[in-house]
Amino acid sequence: MIKHHLLIIYRSFRKFRGTFLVNVAGLSVGLAATLLICLWVMDELSVDKFHEHNDRLFQVMMNIERPEGIETNPSTPEPTAKTLLEEFAEIENAVSVIQVPPRIKGLLSWENKSIKARQQFAGKEFFEIFSYKLLHGSGTQVLRDKNQLLLSDEMAIRLFGSAEAALGKTVEWNGGQYTGSYSVSGIFERAPENSTVQFDVLFCLDLFTEKNPSYLGWSNCASIAYVILKEETSVTVINEKLKGLMKAKAPAWNSTIFLRPYADQYLYNTYENGVRTGGRIAYVKLFSLIACFILIIACVNFMNLTTAKTAQRLKEIGVRKVMGARRRTLAFQYLGESLLVSFLSLAVAVLIVDLVLPEFNSITGKNLALAFDIRIILLFCSIALFTGIISGSYPALYLSSFNPAMVLRGKMHRALGELWTRKGLVVFQFAVSIILIVAVVVVYRQLGFIQSKNLGYNRDNVIYFPNEGPLRKNLESFLTEVKRIPGVVNASDLSFDLTGEHAGTYSIRWEGKRPEDSVSFANLAGDYDVAGILELQLKEGRFFSQETGNESANIIINEAAARIIGFTEPVGKAVRIWEKEKQIIGVVKDFHFESLYENVKPCFIQCMPNQRNVLVKIRAGVVPETLSQVEKLYKTYNAGFPFEYRFFDDDYQRLYTAEKRVATLAAYFAAIAVMISCLGLFALAAFTAEKRRKEIGIRKVLGSSEWGVVLLLSADFTGTVLVSVMIALPLSYFITSHWLDSFAFRIGMEWWYFVSAGAIALLVAWFTVAAQAVRAARVNPVKCLKEE
Structure with missing residues (x-):
């Protein structure tokens, strides 16, 4: 059979x-x-689900209560991991880790080879907690000596030719305050691609705390704590027990801690008001x-x-x-x-x-x-x-x-339900297609808005690169010389980038501030020309000036900070930051130093030369040749260090990489949905023409023209698509509005987004049906009326 x-x-x-x-x-x-x-x-x-103890591996998170709401922070005070292990029986193991941002790299050297590498600091329990494979070295012995480090197998091969050859060798690390000689005590397998944390060099956590003793207590948050729970431990129960820990250890924080599954950091990383x-x-x-x-x-x-x-x-x-x-x-x-x-x-x-x-x-x-x-x-x-x-x-x-x-x-x-079933299926097809078309239009319009939005500073043709190595000791001389290069408009330095990575503090006081008020201020720092190179718009007061002399006691604030402080005329007023008095010398218009998902936060700018990043603004039209000259000068000041620069504009665009990918994929899938929907409409047109053959023959015998038959068949399908439009438009409005609500700065919903999507669907439907309608209209009526 x-x-x-x-x-x-x-x-x-x-x-x-x-x-x-x-x-x-x-x-x-x-x-x-x-x-x-x-x-x-x-x-x-x-x-992040490749770790052996994934189901019991958790990250410690901290909710900080502020007047404006609860702020969720992935960082905790350094003693957190050790305290949890000692005081809570449900914790099987714990470790503290200092994650350095990926773009901040050090220079790893051996003999005549030098390679930029990503660094991380970890406690001795690191390899007991995580399943990064340790190829050479003992998991119980590594990360105990401040003068030793571990290399990834990839980095070891690049430097020494093989992982085995790297063991016991002494390498040079050039990276800020950790610059020095270190012995290679172990080799680990590079983290897989599906790991959110990527690093090439692993240092002992004690090295970090030795160089930064202020982070040892409960007053600062710099480390990330990870724990493994014992078998059959309820996360809900342990989170209830953890609520009082921070109030007992660090009441000034006014915070609580809780455990989040480690693998959730990638897919579930957004918190609002602690939820x-x-x-x-x-x-x-x-x-x-x-x-x-x-x-x-x-x-x-x-x-x-x-x-x-x-x-x-x-x-x-x-x-x-x-x-x-x-x-x-x-x-x-x-x-x-x-x-x-x-x-x-x-x-x-x-x-x-x-x-x-x-x-x-x-x-x-x-x-x-x-x-x-x-x-x-x-x-x-x-x-x-x-x-x-x-x-x-x-x-x-x-x-x-x-x-x-x-x-x-x-x-x-011929059942009526049968006909409505087919029409309902086509309505569903076109409704989905219209929703996708509207979504594509809205996403692309929002991306266009993001790219054209006035950020309050000029990011065009501004490059930045790390202030590291010998350059750090001669930065002032370098900036003086780089400004003389034809094509360079200006040069300066800046503490962080302008895409959300910045320092912050709650330790700012001013006259009239209530003790219970706690507001976070972003902290930016640079030399005298930093405001000029960014072309910040001065609202009142003045910028920093080298002619004035030492400006370390002065700050510039943005409009958001001025509103928070509440001074009618803030210029000339004094505030206290970290118990040091600072005078406000200028107010700049609000500028976006984070993504457009965020409202502009209050910030202050300090004049503190020799910061982390060197900024160079280049005249438009001469970028390649000017970059070549800047690189040549850089190598004379920083021999052995690769010239790795980035454009501010590129960094800004990278903030919205996910949205761009969504827009592109949505466009492709919308096109696929429309194409397949057209096949469905073609099928329904063929089915209808087949069923109405005799009717068409009779109409033609009675004098109906081919054009009249085409209009007759097309009108039926037009109604079907119009029903799709009426269903899809309110749904698409709800979906796209919900997506736009995630942006603090967004486009408005225009009527033509929806009308154009409906019009596209109708045009596609008409062209699709026309082929079958014309074919049916041209059939010989004698053949249509013949009975076999």
């Missing part, structure tokens, strides 16, 4: 070759899009939903295309039923057809995925690959099986339900 069914399926495919090819094309594209999203989602969900509100998981859910919609749209096409050819299979169904075929047998045959088409489409989809995966990786910033392990094979086959069953179930039940006496006379039972 199986051989018989396969033969019938083969003959059916040959007879209805066009339907078969369109089915395979629609399902292949839908499956390919779904498989790509599945690979991306699986990669996202795997981040977790999401993060990247929102994009995982979004694209998972898009994958489901695209797959359902593809299945809908199969149903419509299959049932559209019903009239041509009536006699086959009738004869087989008369010969004794059961409904179950017929349903099995048609379901088998859909499953075969689904698995053929899967094979084509895998080829498509293999072809487009490099471009997909380029868009998403991933390094995905088609590795056919058992998990991937089962996933792909499950999706194909699901697709085959869903897309074939309705046609199988529908085709096998016909009465043999009726179908042998060429007549079909």
